[in-house]
Amino acid sequence: MGGGALGALIEEFPVILGAFWLTIRLTLASAVVALVLGTVLAAMRVSPFGVLRGAATVYVNTLRNTPLTLVIVFCGLGLGLVLDVSFSESLSTNYLWLSIIGLSAYTAAFVCEAIRSGINTVPVGQAEAARALGLTFTQNLRFVVLPQAFRAIIAPLGSLLIALTKNTTVAAAIGVAEASLTMKSLFEQHQDSVVAIFFGFALAFLVLTLPTGLLFGRLARWLKVAR
Amino acid sequence: MTEAVGSTSLVRLENVNKHFGALHVLKDIDLDIARGEVVVAIGPSGAGKSTLCRVINRLETIDSGTITFDGQSLAVEGRALARLRSEVGMVFQSFNLFAHKTILENVTLGPIKVRKIARPEAEKRGMELLERVGIASQAQKYPAQLSGGQQQRVAIARALAMDPKMILFDEPTSALDPEMVQEVLDVMISLARDGMTMLVVTHEMGFARRAANRVVFMADGAVVEQNTPDEFFTNPGTDRARDFLSKILTH
Numbered sequence: 001m002g003g004g005a006l007g008a009l010i011e012e013f014p015v016i017l018g019a020f021w022l023t024i025r026l027t028l029a030s031a032v033v034a035l036v037l038g039t040v041l042a043a044m045r046v047s048p049f050g051v052l053r054g055a056a057t058v059y060v061n062t063l064r065n066t067p068l069t070l071v072i073v074f075c076g077l078g079l080g081l082v083l084d085v086s087f088s089e090s091l092s093t094n095y096l097w098l099s100i101i102g103l104s105a106y107t108a109a110f111v112c113e114a115i116r117s118g119i120n121t122v123p124v125g126q127a128e129a130a131r132a133l134g135l136t137f138t139q140n141l142r143f144v145v146l147p148q149a150f151r152a153i154i155a156p157l158g159s160l161l162i163a164l165t166k167n168t169t170v171a172a173a174i175g176v177a178e179a180s181l182t183m184k185s186l187f188e189q190h191q192d193s194v195v196a197i198f199f200g201f202a203l204a205f206l207v208l209t210l211p212t213g214l215l216f217g218r219l220a221r222w223l224k225v226a227r
Numbered sequence: 228m229t230e231a232v233g234s235t236s237l238v239r240l241e242n243v244n245k246h247f248g249a250l251h252v253l254k255d256i257d258l259d260i261a262r263g264e265v266v267v268a269i270g271p272s273g274a275g276k277s278t279l280c281r282v283i284n285r286l287e288t289i290d291s292g293t294i295t296f297d298g299q300s301l302a303v304e305g306r307a308l309a310r311l312r313s314e315v316g317m318v319f320q321s322f323n324l325f326a327h328k329t330i331l332e333n334v335t336l337g338p339i340k341v342r343k344i345a346r347p348e349a350e351k352r353g354m355e356l357l358e359r360v361g362i363a364s365q366a367q368k369y370p371a372q373l374s375g376g377q378q379q380r381v382a383i384a385r386a387l388a389m390d391p392k393m394i395l396f397d398e399p400t401s402a403l404d405p406e407m408v409q410e411v412l413d414v415m416i417s418l419a420r421d422g423m424t425m426l427v428v429t430h431e432m433g434f435a436r437r438a439a440n441r442v443v444f445m446a447d448g449a450v451v452e453q454n455t456p457d458e459f460f461t462n463p464g465t466d467r468a469r470d471f472l473s474k475i476l477t478h
Contacts, residue, residue: 048304125323128286129382133337133389134313136306143340148327225326226371 019182033104038111075102076174099171118149158216243292316386376407
């Protein structure tokens with residue numbers, strides 16, 4: 001095994017890189033779906049229709065208060081094995097998609113609440129002025145309320161993205177070979193270098209999440225709405 | 228006195244009642260506003276003037292009574308209501324310009340999204356309106372970069388951009404620094420001269436005297452009296468109005 005503690009890291013570098021590439025794809029795909037779904041949920045929660053409000057509230061409260069591992073395991077075993085939801089011939093691709101469903105369904109609940117808090121920062125007069133111009137509810141949200149709400153919650157959305165990046169490791173529970181599952185298998189292969197491998201993975205996560213936080217902090221300042 | 232008659236009536240409120248919880252804010256309001264008429268609503272705070280303004284484009288619902296606009300009963304919701312609102316301009320006390328949009332975008336949003344007018348045309352018209360209210364040079368700025376008086380003039384241009392049949396002004400100068408009041412009133416006076424139908428909630432007696440056809444005096448949710456500005460200010464018909472006028476005119 002030679003090469004000291006760093007030897008294992010260097011030797012397995014392509015494997016680690018591949019695992020993190022999967023983590024990144026898992027994060028980005030889930031982030032996009034969660035953002036879209038979260039926005040729809042937020043629109044439902046402020047809509048004039050009681051049924052939509054109720055449905056979105058139930059969804060958010062259920063998903064937000066369920067452990068992510070449960071959601072992922074449900075997606076993998078419940079949707080995948082029992083209900084036979086299939087996206088691909090390849091088993092690993094199928095589980096990848098199922099984990100994306102779980103991660104985005106879970107994260108969407110938090111995105112929804114972030115957007116809702118963003119909507120609360122928009123003075124009521126903005127929506128009233130839009131209504132007075134004759135904009136419909138949807139136009140009002142789309143052109144007046146949501147653009148301002150999003151600008152107010154860029155930093156919290158950054159935190160959600162960081163949380164999501166780390167949460168992708170839960171996909172290991174249904175065998176998706178992202179970073180944490182790969183780390184586990186590397187531990188087994190290089191038992192003399194577990195500390196180095198751990199710090200290698202931890203550092204790689206920092207490389208992903210620290211710039212995310214900085215970028216979103218910057219964006220939040222740039223895009224802030226002056227009142 | 229210019230009393231609205233039948234066919235020329237643009238807005239008609241009949242027996243309108245409105246409560247905020249236990250508070251009866253509009254009591255059996257009957258009011259007709261004729262096309263081209265400028266009506267000023269005055270009265271002590273809490274009299275229901277702003278609510279009167281807001282029920283006409285249904286920013287507030289009413290509990291009973293009927294409101295007709297341009298011969299049609301006020302729609303309750305949906306697209307018909309949106310269409311009604313697009314025909315009634317509204318200018319708010321706190322301007323309410325869209326904070327994330329430039330001045331020009333504020334003026335063109337309604338025409339483009341509601342009236343489906345092509346952007347170049349909407350921008351051309353928008354610039355003309357900004358020119359008219361004297362803000363054309365600030366078209367690319369954001370609302371927060373403008374003074375209150377400038378913002379309110381943009382808000383008037385934004386309302387005008389929809390070619391409304393009427394404009395409601397809800398205390399348009401109350402949030403302004405004193406030196407900015409006149410620039411806004413000047414725009415409003417010129418609108419009145421051009422024949423725009425206006426309902427103006429204001430304490431600006433100068434505006435009422437110069438531009439209004441009629442003054443509606445409200446107190447405790449009811450219309451106490453209405454008259455021409457001259458008649459009302461020089462010879463109020465009720466104790467309530469005399470009392471109110473003595474308070475605002477003596478200092």
